[in-house]
Amino acid sequence: MAHKPQIKIPATYMRGGTSKGVFFRLQNLPEAAQVPGKARDNLLLRVIGSPDPYGKQTDGMGGATSSTSKTVILAPPTQPNHDVDYLFGQVSIDKAFVDWSGNCGNLSAAVGAFAISSGMVDASRVPQNGTAVVRIWQANIGKTIIAHIPITDGEVQETGDFELDGVTFPAAEVQIEFMDPAADEDGGGGSMFPTGNLVDDLEVPGVGTLKATMIDAGIPTIFINASDVGYKGTELQEALNGNIDELLKFETIRAYGAVKMGLIKHIDEAAERQHTPKVAFVATPAEYIASSGKQVAAGEVDLLVRALSMGKMHHAMMGTAAVAIGTAAAIPGTLVNLAAGGGDRTSVVFGHPSGTLRVGAEATQINGEWVVKKAIMSRSARVLMEGWVRVPPCF
Structure with a gap:
């Protein structure tokens, strides 16, 4: 043959x-x-x-x-x-x-x-x-x-x-600028908060009711507090990726958040939409040792963030999720902003499993809607x- x-x-x-x-x-x-x-x-x-x-x-x-x-x-x-x-x-x-x-x-x-x-x-x-x-x-x-x-x-x-x-x-x-990260495809400035709220009560059967900031900037992302799901925000990949029950918990949170954000109509659809939305948990600064062995001091960062991608904790941070972090941090009252200490911010340094990253964004309110013209970060x-x-x- x-x-x-x-x-x-x-x-x-x-x-x-x-x-x-x-x-x-x-x-x-x-x-x-x-x-x-x-x-x-x-x-x-x-x-x-x-x-x-x-x-x-x-x-x-x-x-x-x-x-x-x-x-x-x-x-x-x-x-x-x-x-x-x-x-x-x-x-x-x-x-x-x-x-x-x-x-x-x-x-x-x-x-x-x-x-x-x-x-x-x-x-x-x-x-x-x-x-x-x-x-x-x-x-x-x-x-x-x-x-x-x-x-x-x-x-x-x-x-x-x-x-x-x-x-x-x-x-x-390489410096990258993400222009109008929350705009719709026509650049018309669609709402970056699909639910209309900076913080929602997200009901997740089997998990509980969680405070959540659900934002569409860079990539649709669901932010929750680390302490609400039993974490400190200092965890590395091995703390989560080998635990099937914990990964399933986060996937369930992601599915119910996707429905609330209007990205899918039923939680069953989440299995065919693995890339978005992301789910991440945030915490106030704390000292930890990164996966490389590098010591990260609490004073070096504004907040801690751990994010999941395709069902596993990311080894560092997705670039689009970093845009979401920078954007949410710039808006007073979001969980990300509160974890960073609250107030007006144009940039944050956050701790992730591999170390730290700085991301900048400037937010303004126009007719009651939050608008971010661009988010900036450096990569290579x-x-x-x-x-x-x-x-x-x-x-």
Whole structure:
């Protein structure tokens, strides 16, 4: 019996922030996968190595964590005054689906660099030395991201001395601006608090009634107090990720929060929407030892945050959740703001399992609605490998 050869597709494997993913140019995908649908999803699942009942993604490019089971497709801009369209696909590890419902803030740091290196940004806009400003249209959620990419001798600079907790080695700093993070897809400034409240009573059967700040900024996120669910906010991954009952508790909180936010109609739908919303717990500052062994003093941070992604505690912090943290911290009365000490804030430093991160946001009230024009943070990015990815025929 004759067997068809593998498909060979140009691809680049990149780290962006504390995530890794496989990057493609839309035009390089097989024709059937150049449009949304089953063929594209099947291709990306096979590239990453999912679904894998062993949970290892050994037969693909994935790293068996939510941070490393990611794909990116870049295309020419569909919006005026933008350089590139960026579409993100979060690939499930053990199930046969790709979640297109949100963005990856960490990989956003790599998009500008990839776009420049791939010739997708007009050469006249890339200085010989200095900073290239790349305007990115985030196609999943209809938002603009502005990336400031360092350039040396006409090429993207990847090496440097910027250190990011959660990433082992230093690299060049990339500043990212998430514009109108709570706006709707038309930039019309949709409410960032879907329930209309800064704090809600979230009833979760089997868990209880929890105080919750549910915000849609960067990515839909449900914030709860660590103490309300039996935690201190200083926990590392092993305190939670090996406990099936605790993970199920947080998934139940996430499902009921998603319903209250209007993201799904019934809790059963949460299983098919793993990427959003996120759920995170916050606490006031306390001393702890990060996963790297680094000592984090209580005086170094404004608050502590631990977040779950794709059903597990994240090893650091999702970039989009950091946007949600910065935005919520800037609005007096949210649980995030209260954990940080309350009052008016334009930036916070929060502690996460790998260390600390600073994120800034400025909030104003217009006609009774809270509005944030942009959230800012720094990440780093670099190419890990480039060439072709090969997969068996899968569509």
